[in-house]
Amino acid sequence: MNALDIDSEMNLVNNEIELVLKSKDEKMQEILDWVVSTKGKQLRPKMMLWTYHYQDIKVDDQILKYAAAIEIVHIASLVHDDVIDDGKVRRGKESVQSKYGKKMAVYAGDYMIFSLFESLYSIADENYSFIIESLNDVCYGELSQNANLYNLDISKDEYIKNIYGKTAVAFEVACKAGAVGAKLKAEEISAFSNYGKNFGILFQVRDDLLDLQNNSSEKTGFIDFAEGIYTLPIIIVANNAEAKETLRLLSNDLKNGESTLKQTQKNLINVLCKYEWKKVFFNIVDEYYEDAKKSLCYLQECDTVTYFKNILDKIKKDIYEYTEGITNM
């Protein structure tokens, strides 16, 4: 199994996604087509397929349906997230809520969830029930983050718990589903799941850095701090009482309109630099990187493991580079 084979299987997954996201209502179909027409990196189903092909077996209908399902849950949650955050742009295109209105965006998200259930119900298999059970964890991550808005006392562990639910659980489930589908041994399933979880955490840590940097093409940038979502760099620095006070003032000034977003971003980065967050940050990143890598050691060398090593190294490299790029402004 090589990258080209996975790409051709991803075409089958995308066919399945289109098959599931059908509606007899013209307007709804237009929205579904709009959402599906711009694909993201589709990492979750891709990682599921790579895990599945750890063994030399052929892809079957069931695994394709689950791979499609995990991507559809992701897409539906983005559509509802944009309703909640009033997001105008998604994957470089106008968001559903902006283009078709909030009403249609709420229905479209619901419709996608119902459609994927219909698809999964027809092949329900208790071995896969963990996928369904994980769906509420995804909600839980957002809720838990929500409960900690503007909380400078949030601990690193609470932050990790939030991003686990918000992001990492989906990667964990994707890897586990591939492993379960391929009927791997219990310790292999657990190794892949653990890899997925740690990879997912680093994935979100990188995403959070991009927001801080404000050069992401996905978002308009520097949204998290303004919305009271304090990410790892800030949590590290807030460990210092003096720095915490400064951060609180920055946040208040922004809320009260006494400082612009641009000015706040500059000041924030200066605070981060002053209190030397990078060493602690790299230690935490290394911890999750090593944990993910250790999981791969339980597995035999093969294309799947090479792929997982490569994307893990890439994400670590990105995090290091983005971090180094954050300097006094």
Place this chain on the structure above:
Amino acid sequence: MNALDIDSEMNLVNNEIELVLKSKDEKMQEILDWVVSTKGKQLRPKMMLWTYHYQDIKVDDQILKYAAAIEIVHIASLVHDDVIDDGKVRRGKESVQSKYGKKMAVYAGDYMIFSLFESLYSIADENYSFIIESLNDVCYGELSQNANLYNLDISKDEYIKNIYGKTAVAFEVACKAGAVGAKLKAEEISAFSNYGKNFGILFQVRDDLLDLQNNSSEKTGFIDFAEGIYTLPIIIVANNAEAKETLRLLSNDLKNGESTLKQTQKNLINVLCKYEWKKVFFNIVDEYYEDAKKSLCYLQECDTVTYFKNILDKIKKDIYEYTEGITNM
């Protein structure tokens, strides 16, 4: 099986609903408790149980789970409807979106849907797959209504199609599920389904009248016309070209702020009276009433059939009374 037995089984259904709507997140649990604390009439699960007990069999876990599921879908859709319509009051209490914010209301609806699916996935049974397949019809009804806003050319058949998806399909599914669960004969299943469908249509027709009357305790009243949702009385009258023109003017004046809601309501009712809608209206109501009643004729006399006859007669009586109460203002 009598009404008291059904009530005690409804307690089991409500226990099941509470069991499904559990969250480890405190805030989410508070919202779920808030939603569940005020029960509506719970007609859908109740009708499912009555149908199930057409035969002398004991209730089992499966039927209780499906009865809970059909009520949860209903509750979740109300929570999302309030997000869409900015509804402040639901069942005489503050709505979720008003009390906890739109963000939490979107998540809460999603959470309920995921939770019920988790519950159903564990007992997936292809005999019940029609329930899952019907979920998108519920969405479709709302969409179809949405596509016909401010459309005075909408036909009676299109109106019926809309309210079928929006309301009647849930009653049809509830009755069918009870019949399938009790392993009734094909023609009995079809009789109960058909009863549910026709009952559901009359249920929505009555609800629409209440909105016109503006004495509903559920809603603030007279919302439909203002939002461009034209219900059966209006569709009947709009069949007359002159009346249609008057209705168009009424609608425009309201939209432009040239007439108040109160004044529009008064004028609208005068238009309805002038063009003698009641006879046509009663004919249509009678048609669905007779269709529902005919279904019951295929079935043996028993407590279930008596119950269904009674609620059908009650709804027809309500419709007639409410209609007679609509007179020149």
